[in-house]
Amino acid sequence: MDLTPAETKMENFNFTLLKKDSLTQARLGEIRTRRGLIETPIFMPVGTQGTVKGMLPETLLDLGAQIILGNTYHLYLRPGHELIRQLGGLHTFMNWPRPILTDSGGFQVFSLGKLCKISEEGVCFQSHLDGSRHNLTPEFSIAVQEALGSDIIMAFDECVPYPSTREYVRDATERSTRWARRSKSAWRQEEGSALFGIVQGGMYEDLRRRSSEDLLSIGFGGYAVGGLSLGEEIVLMYDIMEFSLPLLPEDRPRYIMGVGTPEDLVEGVARGADMFDCVMPTRNARNGVLFTNSGKISIKQSRYREDPNPLDPECTCYVCRHYSRAYLRHLFQANEILSSVLNTQHNLHYYLDLMKKIRAAIQEGTFTEFRRDFYRKRQQ
């Protein structure tokens, strides 16, 4: 292994592989950061605008959240990274004491579609808030993330839409590699954060391989697999995970970005992923879509009108211990704030508890049985 300076700063960021599953690629590990330990595989709740929507930080800690994600694009535009720096950084600003991973802002900017324009230098985009024009470069993305006080900083990359031509994906991936190098140069390692690179290459195995090799030669504290927001193309996503994850070094955390459903987390872990983030549990919660051990339910359905049972009889969360489906349906129908609060709390409990169970199963050498039972319950 090429030991770049990043990896020598053991006190700030360090990954330990604790156990490998014998039948799958699943791994148990831990990441030590300057703001505490993260057990992997881990799910990171998304706190886009300096808050995980509807959740107090204390509730997140109670739920077992060990790290959350902040969105650079949103925080840069509002309230502004310099303001957050001035107020002591994002942790102080939002009262979250544990690690924060920030994305590079790239994904959101590229999601703006026609409002964004790419060049070798970076991206010019228009704010979704007021239409104002901004430039995002690798150097600026890193500077913003550092101003926020992020513990895990993501290199700036282009997230290529799916589907795209091979030629476009190749050019974009090569540019992302150049941006990754510039990100690393801009990164002020001495401040104590870690920097992750992001593998791109779309659905093309050789481009993914090339991207991985290039990123490895630059050297990062961890590696992410990007460009996996493929909509309904689940099989393709699993395929990309399957050929991309083994390309990454065993002694670094592997992060699958923006994924996914509970099934995706189980499958990602089985393919060797350590970290996940997704808005699904929180966004679905606000739309009344709730995760249970027997699958998803939509709480607004009239079948729950008089239902005195908890959301998920198997669930031990605060919501399932204290409220009926009928009450949760009422709150949703009445458009009450508490609907979003309770639903989010339940869904995050579901996701975080799922990861906890996955870690326990890997520890006990029963991950394959766990995975089988997980699907069996859903088919009932």
Next chain:
Amino acid sequence: MDLTPAETKMENFNFTLLKKDSLTQARLGEIRTRRGLIETPIFMPVGTQGTVKGMLPETLLDLGAQIILGNTYHLYLRPGHELIRQLGGLHTFMNWPRPILTDSGGFQVFSLGKLCKISEEGVCFQSHLDGSRHNLTPEFSIAVQEALGSDIIMAFDECVPYPSTREYVRDATERSTRWARRSKSAWRQEEGSALFGIVQGGMYEDLRRRSSEDLLSIGFGGYAVGGLSLGEEIVLMYDIMEFSLPLLPEDRPRYIMGVGTPEDLVEGVARGADMFDCVMPTRNARNGVLFTNSGKISIKQSRYREDPNPLDPECTCYVCRHYSRAYLRHLFQANEILSSVLNTQHNLHYYLDLMKKIRAAIQEGTFTEFRRDFYRKRQQ
């Protein structure tokens, strides 16, 4: 005192006057209900639709809430009182173990304006949700409140708009007295709730006197002063409190309905009131208007953009201990759920803490000093 059967059921509902202030009409007392003790003077947070907007019940308990108010009109229409009864009553439904007072539904129905029609029998109104037609009578209001499992039930009355002619007020007040008698007949005392009568009579002292005498002769567990939502007419409201409250028996709790600002609470207590409810702290919170020891502030103002200070440096609440004005402004600007949650928590703390301080001052015989200091801080 005419001891009606209501007053003999001491185990279910009992008011004890603990102390009277020497300079004002302020009183310290306690109400014992089947669901626990209420210290008076008390403020009751409003939980219109089976939730105090944005608050977990546990948070309300932490804040020192001892009783909350539920709205009969809203709960009757959605999700329906029979459904709530079937699910174990409002306490179980919403996970609130302490006392609940329900209004009669009258105030909301009369607020519908042209969508409501009054007769001797009761009121015919159209739902604000779907335009469907419903009848509300004294008997039905009591039945709905009993189905909800309310601990303190309000008699059904007509809340006369201000201003109204003396003739209209007289007729309405007399009808309300007849409705109060029917409310008492319909009330199933054996179920363990208390029933309160409501003094009406608008701004007319003689009509208020007449209303009080009539209600006293019917006999209730407590007495409310209704019709005090007078908009900007604060002096008139204080006048009505001043001549209405002494008409009520000393050994029964006196409840000022739908009032008010922090100043109104202090003035109501000084005039002999024991109980208050108002949507002001919760509704204002959602609009970014926050109560502090030096007066109200609107958190959206740009002056708070970079302000690292707590909302109220004198406040000891969770929000003031953990968040800056800049963060609260950001949450408000970004339309985040947590904005309503934190703002509501702060404002309810302010109201409940104010009442706690008022009780301590009456206990210590320093209410007049407290009242003077309260205004002095606001003028700074």
